[in-house]
Amino acid sequence: MKLNEAMELLKEKGFKNTPKRYEMLEYIFKQNKYVTARDIQQALTEKYKGLSFDTIYRNLTTFLDVEVIEMTELDGEKRFRSKCSSTEHHHHHFICLDCGNTKSIKACPMENIPEDLQGYKVQNHKFEIYGLCPNCINEDSKI
Structure with missing residues (x-):
């Protein structure tokens, strides 16, 4: 999903497209990682004092x-990232514990689980892997 598509969807759902809302989404969409509310506040605080x-x-x-x-x-902290396009394949994420960058994972563990859940109806699932990305591993080895 692109930023302009997200703003259009908000408008279709009855939400106003305000500059502040646009800039919050723009910040989130520019990142290749999950961000916190504090990250957003720090990014926009100069323009929107008292945000x-x-x-x-x-x-x-x-x-x-x-x-x-x-x-x-x-x-223990909520983190947010732009939603991938609904036309994109189903996937999960690797999340770097140092820098927060994410990488899509094409494989889905749910393919191996159905026999364990016979008689159950799965409605949704989430799978994430945490560790260090190659850049952060290289930075750690330089110390």
């Missing part, structure tokens, strides 16, 4: 409800 966490979380909730972003929890 509160309430405002950020209210917008993040809207973005989640409209499904233009996705959320994960890492170290």
Whole structure:
């Protein structure tokens, strides 16, 4: 999904396209990683003095409800990233614990689980792998 598609979807769902909302989404969409509400606040604080966490979380909730972003929890903190295109294949993520960058994983572990869940109806699932990306491994080895 692209930023302009996300903004159009918000508009279709009855939400106003405000400059602040646009810039929050723009920041999220430019990152190749999950970001925190604090990251968003720090990125926009110079332009929007007094930007509160309430405002950020209210917008993040809207973005989640409209499904233009996705959320994960890492170290007890909610983190957000742009939602991948619905036409893109089903996938999961590797998340670097140092820099937060993500990499898509094409394989899905659910392919191996059906025999363990006979009689159950799976409606959704989430699978993430955490570790260090090659850049962070190389940085660690330089220390």
